[in-house]
Amino acid sequence: MKRDIMKEVRYGLRNSRFLILFVSILFLAISAPVMNKVFLPMLMKNQLPGITAETLAQMLDMTQLGSMRGYMGDVFEIGTIIIAFTLCGLLAQEIRDDTLVLPLCSGKRFPAIVGSKLLVFGFFLVLTSVIATLINYLYAGVLFSFDVGVGPVLRSGLLLGFHLLFLLSALVFWGAVIRKPIAAGLLTCATVYGTHIAGSLLKIDSYLPSGLFREAQYFSVVPASSILQTLAITIGFVFLLYGLTLLRLQGLEWNER
Amino acid sequence: MNDIALTKELVLMLAPLIALQLGMAIYCAVKIFTEGVENLNKWIWLGICLFLNLLGPILFLIIGRRKVPS
Numbered sequence: 340m341k342r343d344i345m346k347e348v349r350y351g352l353r354n355s356r357f358l359i360l361f362v363s364i365l366f367l368a369i370s371a372p373v374m375n376k377v378f379l380p381m382l383m384k385n386q387l388p389g390i391t392a393e394t395l396a397q398m399l400d401m402t403q404l405g406s407m408r409g410y411m412g413d414v415f416e417i418g419t420i421i422i423a424f425t426l427c428g429l430l431a432q433e434i435r436d437d438t439l440v441l442p443l444c445s446g447k448r449f450p451a452i453v454g455s456k457l458l459v460f461g462f463f464l465v466l467t468s469v470i471a472t473l474i475n476y477l478y479a480g481v482l483f484s485f486d487v488g489v490g491p492v493l494r495s496g497l498l499l500g501f502h503l504l505f506l507l508s509a510l511v512f513w514g515a516v517i518r519k520p521i522a523a524g525l526l527t528c529a530t531v532y533g534t535h536i537a538g539s540l541l542k543i544d545s546y547l548p549s550g551l552f553r554e555a556q557y558f559s560v561v562p563a564s565s566i567l568q569t570l571a572i573t574i575g576f577v578f579l580l581y582g583l584t585l586l587r588l589q590g591l592e593w594n595e596r
Numbered sequence: 597m598n599d600i601a602l603t604k605e606l607v608l609m610l611a612p613l614i615a616l617q618l619g620m621a622i623y624c625a626v627k628i629f630t631e632g633v634e635n636l637n638k639w640i641w642l643g644i645c646l647f648l649n650l651l652g653p654i655l656f657l658i659i660g661r662r663k664v665p666s
Contacts (some may be wrong), residue, residue: 355657362620366650369612377606425658482609 343455347463351459354369354431356425359468363421364414368475371410376482381552385499403486404558406479407472407495409520411556414468419531422464422506427524430584434591449588453511457581461507465500471494498555498566505529505548505573508580515587548573621645622655632662 351357353520379399384390395401400408431452433439442452476492511532513523535552538544544553550569624645633641633656641660644652 355661358623359654359657363650363654366613366616369616373609373613377609387652419656425654478612 340451341453343451344459345441347455349460353462355514356460357463359370359425360422360463363425364418364467364471365474365586367413367418368410368471369478371413371419371475371540372403372406372479373455375399375406375409375479392596398524401483402422403476403479403483406483406486407475407492407558410472410475410479411499411552414471415535415552418503419506421530422503423510423527423531424521425525426507426510427514427527429460429514429549430511431518431520431523433499434515435471437590443560449585453581453584453588456511457504457577464503464507465497467502468500468503469493469496472499482556483509487558488560494562495555495558497553498570501573502548502555505551505576508577508584512580512584513585515591546572548576617650620650624656627661628656633660634662635660639642 358374360376380395380401383395383398399405417515439452451515473489474496476487476489506527510523513526513530514520517526534547535549538547538549538553544550545563545565546567548569550565551573554566554569557563597609625642628638628641628645632638636644642658645651645656648655
């Protein structure tokens with residue numbers, strides 16, 4: 340397992356996957372407060388000449404909290420697409436190129452191969468989302484004022500990270516099912532956006548991974564009572580998708596000689 | 597017309613974003629000339645990395661970088 344983990348770390352470094360993910364999420368974390376402070380008010384003033392400062396303040400949430408919520412929205416809308424298409428080849432490409440045969444022939448088993456992918460990239464996504472959320476908090480605080488404590492920010496970063504872990508497990512699952520990287524990326528986006536829409540429409544967010552994202556957006560001092568339940572369900576979904584991925588891989592034909 | 601005045605304060609606010617974009621562009625330029633490219637010409641990839649804000653370097657790193665045989 341240790342060797343598999345090292346292999347995934349090397350893959351992430353050599354193909355710049357870690358760099359792409361970190362820079363993209365960091366870019367969203369820094370751009371959200373700037374947009375909220377400078378560009379959105381300027382655009383509104385240009386589009387609606389004669390608008391007063393009070394009306395502008397009512398239309399835009401020009402606070403640290405508003406910027407942080409904007410960042411969370413950006414990560415959900417844009418970050419999902421970037422992560423899905425950056426990591427879409429994680430398993431699908433290996434199946435397509437038949438490179439999974441090599442570790443299989445050397446005695447490795449699917450649980451270790453898939454598990455190491457989820458472990459390395461999952462840990463990296465959780466870490467990145469916590470760091471980026473903290474940077475967003477600090478930059479928004481410098482541009483506006485600090486009106487949120489650091490505790491809720493850390494919690495929101497972690498919840499966002501666990502939501503991204505669900506995205507990663509869906510990506511690995513679709514990669515094993517479809518075996519085409521771009522199609523796996525598209526289906527992962529559909530899964531993540533689909534659970535969010537279903538959760539909002541049917542008001543079952545607390546029973547879906549999208550509930551983590553919703554809770555992360557609130558930055559509330561006292562978390563919702565259902566958050567542990569949502570977290571447990573999300574981890575359950577991750578294990579379910581991991582199990583389904585293994586079942587699918589065991590059902591495939593491999594050219595083991 | 598949307599006219600945005602480039603003040604010193606605005607440049608300071610944008611400094612982290614400019615640094616991030618510049619860093620990625622330089623990193624990609626080094627990769628383009630040391631490792632080579634795929635799918636498009638070197639100079640086209642360089643242009644994409646320099647002029648497509650953040651998206652260019654990401655596109656290059658995903659589909660433009662020459663894959664080193666393992």
